[in-house]
Amino acid sequence: MEDIIVKGKNYKMPFSKGILARSLTAAGLKPSIAYKISWDIYENLKKENIKEIEKSELRRRVYYYLISHNYDEIAERYLLWRVFLEKKPLTILIGGASGVGTSTIAFEIASRLGISSVIGTDSIREVMRKIISKDLVPTLYESSYTAWKVLRDFNEGDTKKLYIRGFERHAESVLVGVEGVIDRAMVEGLNLIIEGVHLVPSLLKPKYLDNPYIIFIMLTVEDEDMHKMRFYARSKISERPKERYLKHFKIIRLINDYLVDNAKKMGIPVINNVSISKTVESCLNIITDRLREVIKFEGLNEDELIDEVF
Ligand SMILES: Nc1ncnc2c1ncn2[C@@H]1O[C@H](COP(=O)(O)OP(=O)(O)OP(=O)(O)O)[C@@H](O)[C@H]1O
Numbered sequence: 001m002e003d004i005i006v007k008g009k010n011y012k013m014p015f016s017k018g019i020l021a022r023s024l025t026a027a028g029l030k031p032s033i034a035y036k037i038s039w040d041i042y043e044n045l046k047k048e049n050i051k052e053i054e055k056s057e058l059r060r061r062v063y064y065y066l067i068s069h070n071y072d073e074i075a076e077r078y079l080l081w082r083v084f085l086e087k088k089p090l091t092i093l094i095g096g097a098s099g100v101g102t103s104t105i106a107f108e109i110a111s112r113l114g115i116s117s118v119i120g121t122d123s124i125r126e127v128m129r130k131i132i133s134k135d136l137v138p139t140l141y142e143s144s145y146t147a148w149k150v151l152r153d154f155n156e157g158d159t160k161k162l163y164i165r166g167f168e169r170h171a172e173s174v175l176v177g178v179e180g181v182i183d184r185a186m187v188e189g190l191n192l193i194i195e196g197v198h199l200v201p202s203l204l205k206p207k208y209l210d211n212p213y214i215i216f217i218m219l220t221v222e223d224e225d226m227h228k229m230r231f232y233a234r235s236k237i238s239e240r241p242k243e244r245y246l247k248h249f250k251i252i253r254l255i256n257d258y259l260v261d262n263a264k265k266m267g268i269p270v271i272n273n274v275s276i277s278k279t280v281e282s283c284l285n286i287i288t289d290r291l292r293e294v295i296k297f298e299g300l301n302e303d304e305l306i307d308e309v310f
């Protein structure tokens with residue numbers, strides 16, 4: 001069966017039901033429904049004996065297929081993603097204490113939105129460790145939950161404040177690298193997800209928090225036992241020993257509470273990461289709501305968006 005060719009600005013490729021289905025799951029459809037719709041659209045093109053179709057025409061057909069099948073909200077989201085994932089670089093920040101699921105959720109969102117750049121703050125920390133000496137910033141060479149041990153002002157303040165002060169010093173150095181990665185992604189027009197414990201809202205420069213195209217979401221696990229179980233689960237599939245995290249669990253929970261409180265103070269949404277699918281859905285809703293706000297802010301309405309996209 002001869003392929004239908006989809007023609008983009010400067011490329012041609014065979015029609016892929018998988019690619020179309022993924023952009024529909026990104027708009028919030030269940031994978032099974034997304035795939036069925038992709039098939040329907042492919043079959044309709046075949047019936048009309050279409051051999052080659054412009055990408056903009058294909059998008060228009062998808063959009064109006066969704067509208068005609070009463071998927072109005074999905075159609076709007078589909079439209080939003082077309083505008084933003086191709087026109088304006090989005091940076092999504094997924095923060096949260098160790099073990100709450102930031103990397104798991106980051107990769108799930110990336111897969112739903114077709115975002116290929118996902119970087120953990122742990123990796124950025126390793127780069128910063130190559131640049132900054134241990135004598136200069138000893139907290140950088142610790143973990144978030146052990147940094148307090150190398151503070152100079154070790155004896156000041158109560159222990160809780162000490163743990164958090166150590167964490168903040170540890171995170172500040174990593175955030176210099178985080179901001180650099182965000183700057184570069186914006187210059188390159190790249191969509192990016194950054195995840196990790198070092199994303200402390202109040203320690204990020206205001207220009208990042210105020211940027212409408214940088215969307216910050218904080219994850220938590222409210223139930224302590226559930227949080228503990230996450231380390232057991234992870235130790236089965238990775239080299240990261242559960243013992244280390246369980247030994248420092250009390251401090252990890254303090255950091256969790258501090259990050260949740262910090263996020264709330266800075267107006268950043270906090271999601272209790274119990275079920276992966278529900279957490280991803282909540283994240284997509286937060287991202288979509290922001291895109292709607294940005295469209296209004298830019299004075300665009302849906303008709304103008306349709307013209308711009310199709
Ligand atoms: N909603 C969830 N339900 C069940 N298990 C989950 C959920 N989210 C994450 N997990 C599991 O919990 C473990 C920890 O998740 P993950 O590695 O993403 O945490 P993390 O926040 O990135 O931790 P760290 O910051 O230490 O790297 C993993 O085994 C992951 O599969």
Ligand SMILES: O=C(O)[C@@H](CO)OP(=O)(O)O
Pocket residue numbers: 098122142143144145197
């Ligand atoms: O610092 C931490 O809390 C964790 C974050 O992933 O990293 P590690 O335990 O590997 O130092």
